[in-house]
């Protein structure tokens with residue numbers, strides 16, 4: 090394959106609103122790094138805490154980044170989203186914010202990039218997902234490989250049966266290839282349980298955009314049709330309805 094094509098559905102690219110990019114110039118550099126690796130579409134997904142503390146600032150910074158992205162010397166599409174953190178204690182509150190729109194879904198769809206504590210227990214996760222689904226939202230579980238307890242028993246099958254989708258971080262496949270996280274990410278791909286790739290890029294000096302090695306792994310280990318769906322097809326179909 091000459092070059093990859095990817096939609097990055099998980100990126101902390103809006104400057105100055107969370108622990109992601111500091112400045113719009115840093116965001117532009119990160120977008121360039123992503124483009125070189127094959128990314129053509131990005132979902133800007135700040136942590137939900139940013140929308141809770143100052144939503145006007147987040148949207149103002151998103152609009153600024155969108156304007157600047159349109160003037161870059163390469164073509165990159167940008168959509169708005171959010172990485173929504175759910176804890177059992179504030180589940181109702183977060184669902185209310187989703188309902189009112191204070192916390193946004195992915196590009197105004199019913200899909201919600203859903204994050205739990207890495208220490209989440211499977212019964213807690215199943216309980217929260219059940220409540221999220223009751224409200225009609227469709228969770229896309231962010232960096233699924235980071236929740237060890239969800240790999241016990243048939244938990245992930247139950248989560249998929251509840252109508253959820255799974256995202257993995259591309260760098261998880263290459264960072265520490267012999268590590269447990271890479272093992273879990275690779276297993277999810279081999280079982281075709283992953284629907285989306287993300288970078289979860291934060292800053293130039295902390296988790297910079299790093300998807301190329303993950304894309305290489307994807308295309309070397311999975312059949313081309315499934316790899317295309319994970320890299321860009323599912324996001325086009327589900328998150329960018331025309």
Ligand SMILES: [Fe+2]
Pocket residue numbers: 099101172289
């Ligand atoms: Fe993230």
